[in-house]
Amino acid sequence: xxxxxxxxxxxxxxxxxxxxxxxxxxxxxxxxxxxxxxxxxxxxxxxxxxxxxxxxxxxxxxxxxxxxxxxxxxxxxxxxxxxxxxxxxxxxxxxxxxxxxxxxxxxxxxxxxxxxxxxxxxxxxxxxxxxxxxxxxxxxxxxxxxxxxxxxxxxxxxxxxxxxxxxxxxxxxxxxxxxxxxxxxxxxxxxxxxxxxxxxxxxxxxxxxxxxxxxxxxxxxxxxxxxxxxxxxxxxxxxxxxxxxxxxxxxxxxxxxxxxxxxxxxxxxxxxxxxxxxxxxxxxxxxxxxxxxxxxxxxxxxxxxxxxxxxxxxxxxxxxxxxxxxxxxxxxxx
Amino acid sequence: xxxxxxxxxxxxxxxxxxxxxxxxxxxxxxxxxxxxxxxxxxxxxxxxxxxxxxxxxxxxxxxxxxxxxxxxxxxxxxxxxxxxxxxxxxxxxxxxxxxxxxxxxxxxxxxxxxxxxxxxxxxxxxxxxxxxxxxxxxxxxxxxxxxxxxxxxxxxxxxxxxxxxxxxxxxxxxxxxxxxxxxxxxxxxxxxxxxxxxxxxxxxxxxxxxxxxxxxxxxxxxxxxxxxxxxxxxxxxxxxxxxxxxxxxxxxxxxxxxxxxxxxxxxxxxxxxxxxxxxxxxxxxxxxxxxxxxxxxxxxxxxxxxxxxxxxxxxxxxxxxxxxxxxxxxxxxx
DNA sequence: TTGCCTATTGAAAACGTTTTACTTTTGTTG
DNA sequence: CAACAAAAGTAAAACGTTTTCAATAGGCAA
Numbered sequence: 010x011x012x013x014x015x016x017x018x019x020x021x022x023x024x025x026x027x028x029x030x031x032x033x034x035x036x037x038x039x040x041x042x043x044x045x046x047x048x049x050x051x052x053x054x055x056x057x058x059x060x061x062x063x064x065x066x067x068x069x070x071x072x073x074x075x076x077x078x079x080x081x082x083x084x085x086x087x088x089x090x091x092x093x094x095x096x097x098x099x100x101x102x103x104x105x106x107x108x109x110x111x112x113x114x115x116x117x118x119x120x121x122x123x124x125x126x127x128x129x130x131x132x133x134x135x136x137x138x139x140x141x142x143x144x145x146x147x148x149x150x151x152x153x154x155x156x157x158x159x160x161x162x163x164x165x166x167x168x169x170x171x172x173x174x175x176x177x178x179x180x181x182x183x184x185x186x187x188x189x190x191x192x193x194x195x196x197x198x199x200x201x202x203x204x205x206x207x208x209x210x211x212x213x214x215x216x217x218x219x220x221x222x223x224x225x226x227x228x229x230x231x232x233x234x235x236x237x238x239x240x241x242x243x244x245x246x247x248x249x250x251x252x253x254x255x256x257x258x259x260x261x262x263x264x265x266x267x268x269x270x271x272x273x274x275x276x277x278x279x280x281x282x283x284x285x286x287x288x289x290x291x292x293x294x295x296x297x298x299x300x301x302x303x304x305x306x307x308x309x310x311x312x313x314x315x316x317x318x319x320x321x322x323x324x325x326x327x328x329x330x331x332x333x334x335x336x337x338x339x340x341x342x343x
Numbered sequence: 344x345x346x347x348x349x350x351x352x353x354x355x356x357x358x359x360x361x362x363x364x365x366x367x368x369x370x371x372x373x374x375x376x377x378x379x380x381x382x383x384x385x386x387x388x389x390x391x392x393x394x395x396x397x398x399x400x401x402x403x404x405x406x407x408x409x410x411x412x413x414x415x416x417x418x419x420x421x422x423x424x425x426x427x428x429x430x431x432x433x434x435x436x437x438x439x440x441x442x443x444x445x446x447x448x449x450x451x452x453x454x455x456x457x458x459x460x461x462x463x464x465x466x467x468x469x470x471x472x473x474x475x476x477x478x479x480x481x482x483x484x485x486x487x488x489x490x491x492x493x494x495x496x497x498x499x500x501x502x503x504x505x506x507x508x509x510x511x512x513x514x515x516x517x518x519x520x521x522x523x524x525x526x527x528x529x530x531x532x533x534x535x536x537x538x539x540x541x542x543x544x545x546x547x548x549x550x551x552x553x554x555x556x557x558x559x560x561x562x563x564x565x566x567x568x569x570x571x572x573x574x575x576x577x578x579x580x581x582x583x584x585x586x587x588x589x590x591x592x593x594x595x596x597x598x599x600x601x602x603x604x605x606x607x608x609x610x611x612x613x614x615x616x617x618x619x620x621x622x623x624x625x626x627x628x629x630x631x632x633x634x635x636x637x638x639x640x641x642x643x644x645x646x647x648x649x650x651x652x653x654x655x656x657x658x659x660x661x662x663x664x665x666x667x668x669x670x671x672x673x674x675x676x677x
Numbered sequence: 678t679t680g681c682c683t684a685t686t687g688a689a690a691a692c693g694t695t696t697t698a699c700t701t702t703t704g705t706t707g
Numbered sequence: 708c709a710a711c712a713a714a715a716g717t718a719a720a721a722c723g724t725t726t727t728c729a730a731t732a733g734g735c736a737a
Contacts (some may be wrong), residue, residue, distance in 0.1 A: 013693060024717050029695055037715060059457040060398040061693030064722050067394075069459075079438070080419040080619075085412055092440065101451075104413070104438040106426065117435075123393040124723095125403075230623050259623055266625060285414075286620050289564050289593055291600055347723060358687040363725055371685060395723030398692050458693095679737085686731075696721080703714070 012055045020049035032057060063124075072309065073126040074104045075117050077133040081256075083284050083301070084132060087153065090305025091130065098313050100127070111135040121148050128312050131155075133197075145323065149316050153308040154299075156198050156325055163315060164325040165308040169199045172297045172330045173206025173251075174213075176279045179332060180249040181214045183339065185277060187222065189247035191236035191257050194225040203253045203281065222247055226257070233260025241268065248276055255280035255287040255296055262294065262337060278337040292336030300328050346389045354383035366391060397458075406643065407460040408438045409451050411467040415590075417618050417635070418466060421487065424639025425464065432647050434461070445469040455482050462646050465489075467531075479657065483650050487642040488633075490532050490659055497649060498659040499642040503533045506631045506664045507540025507585075508547075510613045513666060514583040515548045517673070519611060521556065523581035525570035525591050528559040537587045537615065556581055560591070567594025575602065582610055589614035589621040589630055596628065596671060612671040626670030634662045 014032075018025045023042055030038045031046040049055070063069045072095055076084050092102045103126065107114040114135050121129045128149035134141060138160040144150055145162035152164040180188050190207050193200045204223070211218050224239055226232030233252055237260070240247050252258035258280030265272050272278060272292055280287055280296035287294040307326060315321040334340035348366075352359045357376055364372045365380040383389070397403045406429055410418050426436045437460065441448040448469050455463045462483035468475060472494040478484055479496035486498040514522050524541050527534050538557070545552050558573055560566030567586055571594070574581050586592035592614030599606050606612060606626055614621055614630035621628040641660060649655040668674035 011693095014695095015693085025694085026696080026717065026719095027715085030716095033695080039715065042715080056453070056456040058398075058693050059454070059459040060394055060401075060403075061722090062457075062695075063459075064392075064394040064398055064693080064724085065695045067722070069394075073437075078419055079413045079422055080416050082414050082416050085414040088413055088440065089442070092442075101439070101454075103407075104440075105435070106422065106438075108423070108426075119390070120393070120435075122390040123396075125393045125397075125405075230619070263623060263625060285564070286623075289597060289620075290623075291597060291625065345723095348725095349723085359724085360687060360689095360726080361685085364686095367725080373685065376685080392723050395692090396725075398694085398723080399725045401692070680735100681737100682733100682735085684731105684733085686729100688727105688729085690727075691725085692723105694722085697719090699717085699719100701714100701716070703712100705712080706710085707708105 012053045014057065016053060017046065017049045017055050020053060021045040067124065069125065069127050070099055071101045071103055071126045073120055073129040074102055075114060075129060075131050076104060076106055077109050078106045083282050086301035087132065087305035090302035091309045094306040094309035100313065107135060109135060118144065121150065128316060130308055130312065149312060151308050151312045153304055158198060161323050163311055163323055165304050166325065166327060167299050167330045168327045169202035170206040173203035174210045175332055176251055176297055177207045177210035180251060180277055180279060181210060183277060185249040186216060187245060187247045189222045189240040189250040191224045191226065191233055191250060191252040191261055193227055193253065195227065200253050207251060228254055228256065230256050230260035233257035234264045237261035237264040250276060251279045253281050255282045255284045255294060258294055259286065259290050273336050273339045277339060283333055288335065295335045295338040295340065296333050298331050298333050303328055346387045348391065350387060351380065351383045351389050354387060355379040401458065403459065403461050404433055405435050405437055405460045407454055407463040408436055409448060409463060409465050410438060410440055411443050412440045417616050420635035421466065421639035424636035425643045428640040428643035434647065441469060443469060452478065455484065462650060464642055464646065483646060485642050485646045487638055492532060495657045497645055497657055499638050500659065500661060501633050501664045502661045503536035504540040507537035508544045509666055510585055510631055511541045511544035514585065514611055514613060515544060517611060519583040520550060521579060521581045523556045523574040523584040525558045525560065525567055525584060525586040525595055527561055527587065529561065534587050541585060562588055562590065564590050564594035567591035568598045571595035571598035584610060585613045587615050589616045589618045589628060592628055593620065593624050596624065607670050607673045611673060617667055622669065629669045629672040629674065630667050632665050632667050637662055
């Protein structure tokens with residue numbers, strides 16, 4: 010039924026080894042042999058079985074990117090960076106989704122343990138730091154976007170604490186004294202870091218830290234909407250709202266607009282991630298931009314280099330972020 | 344270096360065959376053997392090499408979903424449906440992106456030819472109908488969301504022509520006489536179908552087909568913005584605009600709003616896909632909803648059933664769509 | 678005791694490659 | 708023309724599993 014290298018060898022009147030050499034562009038094979046083999050491959054419509062090849066070579070030239078879901082277009086650029094970096098070195102990137110389930114995450118990592126891929130990158134780990142640390146010792150595993158406290162693993166991310174600080178400080182610089190924060194109940198390290206940055210900025214500016222001003226929800230638009238509603242119902246309203254993601258921030262702004270609040274004037278809004286919709290929304294959202302493409306590219310480059318090295322790099326690399334000022338903070342820049 | 348089944352066998356004092364039987368939960372193996380093997384597996388931290396296993400069984404229990412990119416969150420639900428269906432049958436779904444490059448699409452399909460996956464689903468084919476038809480004869484290949492004229496392959500989609508018709512007819516029903524269409528220059532079958540539906544609705548209503556009212560751009564927000572600008576500059580403006588995607592429609596509405604047009608009153612807007620942002624935008628966008636989850640679920644169920652069948656199903660299945668009316672057509676429904 | 682059946686086990690083949698180790702052919706040089 | 712090196716080829720081992728086939732052991736009836 011299936012055409013194997015043996016069939017090609019027979020058709021080309023050479024040995025199996027010769028076929029293999031031709032296919033792998035090795036030297037030590039005559040022009041006639043090359044031609045005969047190529048003709049046979051063509052005629053038979055042969056394509057080599059990767060399982061056999063990969064087993065023998067014990068490498069697959071494939072890397073698995075593990076994300077939570079493809080819902081957040083935010084990942085798209087990161088993955089593009091990963092693919093570009095991988096592709097130039099002859100690797101393919103496959104994507105799989107955990108759907109926020111740590112068990113499923115472990116199931117996917119099985120592909121790594123069982124050599125179905127050469128390496129893996131976690132973009133939204135649900136497993137705990139210790140477990141991942143342990144795995145990173147044995148396998149070619151890395152993290153991107155999200156770091157984990159005390160986790161010894163190659164990790165490429167941004168300084169989320171500093172980014173939270175910068176965003177908050179910018180709002181303070183615009184004369185705001187009561188700044189709300191909408192974050193998540195589920196504590197990913199990035200949201201913890203961003204929250205810490207927010208708090209440090211308040212401290213540095215001598216502003217009081219009012220726990221009332223912090224709303225804990227989830228990553229959704231609806232949560233942003235709800236969070237803003239709660240904040241606006243306080244005796245003394247906030248005059249600015251920093252959200253740890255753009256989607257949340259858009260939800261928050263929506264509440265404000267629907268309730269007659271002048272966004273960018275009465276209340277300033279600041280998001281995080283610079284997703285494409287943040288500049289499509291009216292008014293355009295000011296936000297923190299991460300170097301998505303670069304993070305993806307970097308993590309793959311390092312991971313592949315780790316795969317060749319005897320002594321793998323398990324450090325955390327923080328790439329620079331930047332602030333993008335738009336209408337929601339009263340700036341008119343595009 | 345690596346722990347293989349042999350090491351486990353040695354440690355458990357049984358043969359390799361017995362270990363394999365225990366691992367695969369076969370009968371005909373004594374309790375003692377089971378325990379000894381499990382203990383050894385535990386102690387050595389053994390996990391079976393899938394390459395060996397898959398080669399021997401010549402099946403991987405993996406299916407590849409090939410999309411253009413993860414940028415459009417629209418795919419997310421489809422993939423979720425695919426994964427649910429696959430997972431209940433013991434399959435995993437891997438995702439790979441073509442980045443709109445037919446050559447790269449072929450490269451990814453290589454994983455299918457070379458048995459690295461058992462089947463594949465194309466969600467945004469760039470290859471031509473004939474090529475895909477040919478491949479579908481030899482491999483377990485299916486399509487989802489997008490059909491291809493004259494392509495003999497298992498395909499799960501919606502009736503895009505009818506959907507385009509329905510949306511346009513709705514606008515006509517609201518008394519609109521000059522309806523603009525913003526579509527794409529690159530002719531995917533779905534956009535052709537939607538455009539045809541638009542035209543049929545005009546014909547059926549006895550409205551003239553004015554080529555001026557059709558703008559050909561790409562799938563982006565910017566293209567929608569630009570398209571709307573062109574349409575609004577016509578001597579006689581359209582009183583409604585149908586776009587073949589929500590992102591385009593949001594771009595179009597943005598132009599309108601920024602230029603003082605009363606959206607939902609002066610001009611109605613209709614999108615396509617019901618992406619999450621379509622109800623976050625202000626005003627909320629009326630749109631065509633596709634059964635994303637169901638399409639994904641269905642295509643995988645059929646594909647897996649094809650993998651077991653002698654005579655595979657190569658028909659096109661069209662699932663029902665529906666209209667969602669929101670503020671952009673003057674409806675107040677959520 | 679003998680014979681037979683069943684439950685468990687193990688040795689070895691098989692899956693499709695690549696690669697090693699060895700043989701044959703070709704070509705060059707003195 | 709002998710000697711030898713280089714080039715081109717082959718057979719077989721190896722990768723890590725599963726599965727086939729045969730063998731062993733144990734139980735039980737006669």
